[in-house]
Amino acid sequence: xxxxxxxxxxxxMGLKAPTAEKAEPVAPKGIRVKAPRILGGGPDxxxxxxLSTQDGDPVPFSYIDIHTTGINVxxxxxxxxxxxxxxxxxLGFSFPFYDKTTDSIxxxxxxxxxxxxxxxxxxxxxxxxxxxxxxxxxxxxxMWDDLDPSVSGAGVYFQRFTTCPDxxxxxxxxxxxxxxxxxxxxxxxxxxxxxxxxGNIKLQYNSNIDYVDATIGIQDSTAAAGSNPTWYIQYxxxxxPPGHIPTNGTAILFQYxxxxxxxxxxxxxxxxxxxxTSPLTVQAVVRNTGSVPTSGTPVYLYIYxxxxxxxxxxxxxxxxxxASSNVTVTFSAFTPSPRSFYKAVVVAxxxxxxxxxxxxxxxxxxxxxxxxxxxxxxxxxxIGDGTGYSFAGITYAPDSGRFYVVSMNPMGRVFSxxxxxxxxxxxxxxxxxxxxxxxxxxxxxxxxxxxxFWISHVGYSSGFIGNKMGIYNGAGVLIDxxxxxxxxxxxxxxxxxxxxxxxxxxxxxxxxxxxxxxxINPNTYTVVGTFPNHTGVSLRGIFSLPYVNExxxxxxxxxKIYKLxxxxxxxxxxxxxxxxxxxxxxxxPSPDPNTPITAFIxxxxxxxxxxxxxxGYYCDQLMISxxxxxxxxxxxxxxxxxxxxxGKAEVYDITGxxxxxxxxxxxxxxxxxxxxxxGEKTAKVIIR
Numbered sequence: 121x122x123x124x125x126x127x128x129x130x131x132x133m134g135l136k137a138p139t140a141e142k143a144e145p146v147a148p149k150g151i152r153v154k155a156p157r158i159l160g161g162g163p164d165x166x167x168x169x170x171l172s173t174q175d176g177d178p179v180p181f182s183y184i185d186i187h188t189t190g191i192n193v194x195x196x197x198x199x200x201x202x203x204x205x206x207x208x209x210x211l212g213f214s215f216p217f218y219d220k221t222t223d224s225i226x227x228x229x230x231x232x233x234x235x236x237x238x239x240x241x242x243x244x245x246x247x248x249x250x251x252x253x254x255x256x257x258x259x260x261x262x263m264w265d266d267l268d269p270s271v272s273g274a275g276v277y278f279q280r281f282t283t284c285p286d287x288x289x290x291x292x293x294x295x296x297x298x299x300x301x302x303x304x305x306x307x308x309x310x311x312x313x314x315x316x317x318x319g320n321i322k323l324q325y326n327s328n329i330d331y332v333d334a335t336i337g338i339q340d341s342t343a344a345a346g347s348n349p350t351w352y353i354q355y356x357x358x359x360x361p362p363g364h365i366p367t368n369g370t371a372i373l374f375q376y377x378x379x380x381x382x383x384x385x386x387x388x389x390x391x392x393x394x395x396x397t398s399p400l401t402v403q404a405v406v407r408n409t410g411s412v413p414t415s416g417t418p419v420y421l422y423i424y425x426x427x428x429x430x431x432x433x434x435x436x437x438x439x440x441x442x443a444s445s446n447v448t449v450t451f452s453a454f455t456p457s458p459r460s461f462y463k464a465v466v467v468a469x470x471x472x473x474x475x476x477x478x479x480x481x482x483x484x485x486x487x488x489x490x491x492x493x494x495x496x497x498x499x500x501x502x503i504g505d506g507t508g509y510s511f512a513g514i515t516y517a518p519d520s521g522r523f524y525v526v527s528m529n530p531m532g533r534v535f536s537x538x539x540x541x542x543x544x545x546x547x548x549x550x551x552x553x554x555x556x557x558x559x560x561x562x563x564x565x566x567x568x569x570x571x572x573f574w575i576s577h578v579g580y581s582s583g584f585i586g587n588k589m590g591i592y593n594g595a596g597v598l599i600d601x602x603x604x605x606x607x608x609x610x611x612x613x614x615x616x617x618x619x620x621x622x623x624x625x626x627x628x629x630x631x632x633x634x635x636x637x638x639x640i641n642p643n644t645y646t647v648v649g650t651f652p653n654h655t656g657v658s659l660r661g662i663f664s665l666p667y668v669n670e671x672x673x674x675x676x677x678x679x680k681i682y683k684l685x686x687x688x689x690x691x692x693x694x695x696x697x698x699x700x701x702x703x704x705x706x707x708x709p710s711p712d713p714n715t716p717i718t719a720f721i722x723x724x725x726x727x728x729x730x731x732x733x734x735x736g737y738y739c740d741q742l743m744i745s746x747x748x749x750x751x752x753x754x755x756x757x758x759x760x761x762x763x764x765x766x767g768k769a770e771v772y773d774i775t776g777x778x779x780x781x782x783x784x785x786x787x788x789x790x791x792x793x794x795x796x797x798x799g800e801k802t803a804k805v806i807i808r
Contacts, residue, residue, distance in 0.1 A: 165350025167377025190279030202226030319376025492695030551596030661702030
C-alpha cells in the first residue's frame with residue numbers, strides 16, 4: 121500500500137487593504153551617486169539578474185515610507201506573521217517568483233519575507249544561500265539577521281498599492297522595517313522591500329546600516345533541497361563581498377527574467393525519490409522565458425539504470441510553448457524494476473534557442489527501499505478521550521501475525537492490528553493488564569517472548585514508586601512477574617522491550633538513572649549483560665533484527681531512531697522520527713525475495729500516529745556469512761521441504777521464532793524462509 125503523507129495547510133487569514141493608499145517617495149539626503157556603469161549581476165540558474173547602486177547600475181532610489189500609512193504587522197522579536205500569528209499578507213496581485221506564483225507573503229521580524237504561501241518560520245541565525253536551516257523556503261532576505269522590531273519606537277509595516285508610488289505604473293506591495301535595531305544594539309535602521317506585479321523585487325536602505333553581518337539575496341524553495349541548486353542570488357553574506365554592504369541610499373533591483381526571443385529551459389523533472397514498481401509517467405515542466413512562442417519543440421527523456429549504467433528507456437514529445445509560459449510535458453509510461461536506481465534526463469532541444477546551458481535537468485528515483493523510507497502512516501485520534509498521547513510500547517507476535525500496542529489513553533489497555541491493513545484492523549483487545557500499583561499503574565513497554573508477553577508496569581504518584589514486569593500468556597492473563605527495581609535497577613523505570621531469539625535475551629531500555637540498555641535472561645529474570653547507549657540520555661524504544669547483528673533504538677528525547685551494529689558496536693545510521701515511543705520489525709510477510717523488511721513505529725503524539733518504515737533490507741538479504749561453512753561442514757541439504765544434516769540443529773522462521781529442534785532430518789510444515797542453526801553457525805533456507 122502506498123500512502124501519500126500530506127500536511128494540513130494553515131488557513132489563510134483575510135486582510136483588508138489599508139484605507140490610505142498614499143505615500144510619498146522620500147529623497148535620500150547626502151547620497152553620492154557613482155557614474156553609471158552597466159554591470160548588473162547574475163543570472164542565476166533560473167535567469168534572475170540584479171542591478172545595484174553600489175555597482176554603479178542605473179537603478180533609481182525612491183524610498184516609499186509607509187510607517188504612518190501602512191499596517192503595523194505587530195512583529196515581535198524572532199517572529200514571523202505566518203508561524204507566530206497565523207497571518208498571510210495579501211499582495212493584491214499574482215506575483216511570479218521563480219517558476220511559481222503566489223498572492224501572499226509571510227513577514228518576518230529578522231529582515232525576511234517568505235513566499236510560496238508558507239506560514240512557516242525563518243529564524244534569527246542568518247546563513248549563506250541557498251539555505252534550508254529552517255525548512256525549504258522561497259524568500260527574499262532584505263537584511264537577514266537578528267533584528268528586534270519589538271522595541272519601543274520600532275516596527276514592521278505592510279502596504280499595497282494599485283499604482284506604485286515610486287514611479288512604476290503597475291501594482292506593488294511594500295514591507296518596511298522602520299527604526300529597527302539589531303538585537304541588543306542601539307543603532308536604528310530603516311529599510312524596505314518593494315514587490316512589483318511584474319516579478320521584480322527592489323530592496324532600499326534609507327539610513328545608516330548597523331551591518332556587522334547579514335545575508336541579502338533571493339532564493340527559490342527548491343534551491344537548498346538539491347532539485348534546483350542554482351536558483352538563488354546571494355548579494356552579500358557576512359560582509360562578503362565588502363562592496364555589497366548596504367549603506368544609506370543603496371538600492372538593489374532583482375529582475376525577473378524576460379528572456380530573449382527564444383530561451384527554453386527545463387524547470388522541473390518528476391518523479392524523484394522512492395517510487396513503486398507500477399508503470400509511471402515522467403513529467404517535466406519546460407518554460408519559454410523568451411518573447412516568441414515555439415512550435416514543435418522536441419523534448420527528450422532518457423532513463424538510465426545507474427547501477428548497470430545502461431539506457432533502459434527513452435521517449436520524445438514535441439510541444440508548443442507560448443512566450444513567457446510554462447508547459448508540462450508528459451512522457452510515455454515506464455515500468456521500473458524492483459530494487460533499482462534510476463536517473464531521468466530531460467533535454468529541451470529547441471533549435472532556435474541560443475542559450476543551451478539550462479536545457480537539461482536530471483531527476484533520480486528508485487524502487488529500492490532504504491533505511492528510513494516511510495511507507496505508510498496512520499492516525500487514530502479517537503482513541504481514549506480523544507486528546508491523544510495514547511501509544512507506548514509495540515511488539516509483533518508471529519503466532520497471530522499481529523502487532524500489539526500498549527495504550528496510556530485509555531490507560532493500561534492493549535490494542536492490536538494486522539500489519540497488512542492497520543487502518544481497518546486496529547482494535548482494542550479484551551486484555552486488562554494487571555494493576556501492580558493500583559490507580560498509579562502505568563503499563564509502557566511490551567515484548568513477545570516465546571509465546572508470552574512481557575509488559576513493563578511503572579508505578580508513579582508524585583514520583584516513581586516502583587517498576588514491575590508482568591508476564592502474560594497469549595490471552596493476556598497474568599502468569600508471572602518480577603520486580604525490576606530488585607532484579608535490574610531501582611529508582612526509575614523500564615520502557616521499550618524486545619526479545620532476541622538468537623541471543624535468547626530480552627533487551628530493555630531503562631529511563632533515568634543509568635539510562636542503560638539491559639539484557640535480561642527470559643528464564644531467570646536476571647541481568648546477563650548490557651548494551652551501550654551511545655546517546656547518553658534516556659531512550660524509549662528498542663528492537664533487535666535477528667541474523668544481521670543489528671539493534672535499533674531511539675525515542676522522543678533524541679527525535680531519532682538509530683541503527684547500530686551489535687558486535688563490534690558502532691552506529692551505522694540514523695533517521696529523524698519525532699515523538700517516537702517504540703518500534704518492532706515486521707518479518708517477511710511473503711516468500712517473495714523482493715519484499716522489504718519494515719518496522720512499525722508508535723508515536724506518542726496528539727494524533728496517535730503509527731508509522732511503517734523501511735529498514736533497508738529485503739527478505740533474501742537476511743543472510744548469515746556462516747551459512748556456506750555450515751553447508752560444507754555439516755553436509756546440509758534441502759530436498760523439497762525436508763532438511764538433512766549431520767548432527768543436532770534448530771530451525772527458526774523469518775520472525776525469529778523457533779520452529780523445531782531436530783537431529784539429522786526435519787520436514788518443514790510449509791513454504792517460507794527459515795534459518796537452520798547448528799551451534800553458532802546459521803544458514804538460510806528458502807522453501808518455495
